[in-house]
Structure formats: C-alpha cells, structure tokens
Amino acid sequence: MxxxxxxxxxxxxxxxxxxxxxxxxxxxxxxxxxxxxxxxxxxxxxxxxxxxxxxxxxxxxxxxxxxxxxxxxxxxxxxxxxxxxxxxxxxxxxxxxxxxxxxxxxxxxxxxxxxxxxxxxxxxxxxxxxxxxxxxxxxxxxxxxxxxxxxxxxxxYGGGPGGQPEGMFRKLDDRISDMEHEARSLRDLRRAGQDYGMQSSSSAQSAIERELEQLKRKLEKEG
CATH class of the missing domain: 1.10.287 (Helix Hairpins)
Structure with a gap:
C-alpha cells in the first residue's frame, strides 16, 4: 500500500x-x-x-x-x-x-x-x-x-475591414484631399496654358502692327 x-x-x-x-x-x-x-x-x-x-x-x-x-x-x-x-x-x-x-x-x-x-x-x-x-x-x-x-x-482592433470608423473616414479624407489636389493642379495648368495663349496672340499682333508700319513707310518713300 x-x-x-x-x-x-x-x-x-x-x-x-x-x-x-x-x-x-x-x-x-x-x-x-x-x-x-x-x-x-x-x-x-x-x-x-x-x-x-x-x-x-x-x-x-x-x-x-x-x-x-x-x-x-x-x-x-x-x-x-x-x-x-x-x-x-x-x-x-x-x-x-x-x-x-x-x-x-x-x-x-x-x-x-x-x-x-x-x-x-x-x-x-x-x-x-x-x-x-x-x-x-x-x-x-x-x-x-x-x-x-x-x-x-x-x-x-486589428485594423481590418471592421476597424474603427475614425480610421475608415481618415483614409477617405486622405483620398478626397488627393483628388482635390489633383483637380487644383489641373486647373492651374489649364490657366497657365490660357495665359500663354493670350501672351502668344499679343506678340503676334504686335509683329503685324510693326510690319504694317513698315509697309506704310515704304509706300510713302515710293510716292
């Protein structure tokens, strides 16, 4: 025992x-x-x-x-x-x-x-x-x-699909901010193009005016 x-x-x-x-x-x-x-x-x-x-x-x-x-x-x-x-x-x-x-x-x-x-x-x-x-x-x-x-x-609490709402909206805010930044950049680029076109037109007009003046002076001499 x-x-x-x-x-x-x-x-x-x-x-x-x-x-x-x-x-x-x-x-x-x-x-x-x-x-x-x-x-x-x-x-x-x-x-x-x-x-x-x-x-x-x-x-x-x-x-x-x-x-x-x-x-x-x-x-x-x-x-x-x-x-x-x-x-x-x-x-x-x-x-x-x-x-x-x-x-x-x-x-x-x-x-x-x-x-x-x-x-x-x-x-x-x-x-x-x-x-x-x-x-x-x-x-x-x-x-x-x-x-x-x-x-x-x-x-x-693992950051998966069922994460906190704050985290989900934070990602959405970041995405929208990126889209807004992209839109502003495109708008600024288009405005710059328009300004360049206007500047180009003014230069061409000035050249025409100068050439016109030259022709006038040439005709006066011949007359």
Missing part, C-alpha cells in the same frame, strides 16, 4: 512541473484526470476484493473460536462424566482450534488494516480528482475567455 501512495505522490508532484511547460494545460490535465479515474477504478476493484477476503477471514476466525469453545465445553462434560480420555481429546482439539483462531485473527486484522488504507487512498484519489477537475474547468474557462478576447482584438 505504501508503494501505491509513493507512486501517487510522484504523479501529483510532476503534474505541476509539467503544467508550467505545457502549451495546452487543459489537455495535460485531461490526461491526468483520465489516469486518475483509471486508478480509482482499479483501487475500487481491489477494495472490493480485499473487503471480501477480510470478511472470509473473519468468518474463519469466528468459526475457529466457536469450535474452541465447543471443545472446551465437551471437555468439561467428559470430565463430569468421568471420561478423562475423551476430555483430553477434546482439549487437544480445542488447542488446535485456538491456534487456528489466533492465525485467522491475525490475518483478518492485517486485511482490515489494508482495507482501511485502501479506503483512505480512495478518499484521497476521489478528492484529488474532484479538485483537479474543478481547476481544469477554471483553466478551460480562462482559455476560452482568452480565445474570445483574441478574436475580439483581431476583429475590432
């Missing part, structure tokens, strides 16, 4: 160490719970066997005690009848039953001690199972909360 307790202590001690390094603590806890549940089942079977064996030993012990008392009464009856030979035989059988009773009693007490230890072990296993199961539910709830929080962060 002490070996079973030692194995359980090692298992519980290593669980905490493995939890600190586990990527999926819930899965590790589930494995531990499954192992503990199997051990509880085996311990229950052993308990039933030991309890049945202890009851059998108790019956053997009590029967030996009854036979011892019966042979003692037979020896007394034989002595009262003056049959010492029969009394001696009864006392010899009494001694044999007394020895058997002592042996069965010792075996029964050992079995009862083991049954009691098995009861304590089962109580510890069940309590441990329930405690770890409760922690498993708590960790599972925390991990689910974390998973949902991550999804919410990715969905509403």
């Amino acid at each position: 002490s070996l079973m307790r030692r194995v359980r202590d090692i298992t519980v001690a290593t669980l905490n160490e493995r939890l600190e390094k586990a990527e999926d603590p819930v899965r590790l806890i589930d494995q531990f719970l499954w192992s503990t549940r199997e051990e509880i089942i085996q311990a229950e079977k052993l308990y039933q066997q030991y309890a049945g064996h202890a009851n059998h030993l108790k019956m053997q012990w009590l029967q030996a005690e009854q036979q011892r008392e019966k042979r003692e009464q037979q020896a007394i009856t034989a002595l009262k009848a003056g049959e010492e030979h029969i009394a001696r035989i009864a006392l010899q059988e009494k001694a044999s039953h007394e020895q058997n009773a002592a042996q069965y009693k010792e075996l029964y007490e050992q079995a009862q001690q083991n049954v009691s230890e098995l009861e304590d072990l089962l109580r510890e296993l069940r309590s441990e199972y329930q405690s770890v199961y409760d922690k498993r539910e708590f960790y599972a709830a925390r991990m689910e909360s974390l998973r949902l929080q991550q999804r919410m962060n990715q969905r509403y």
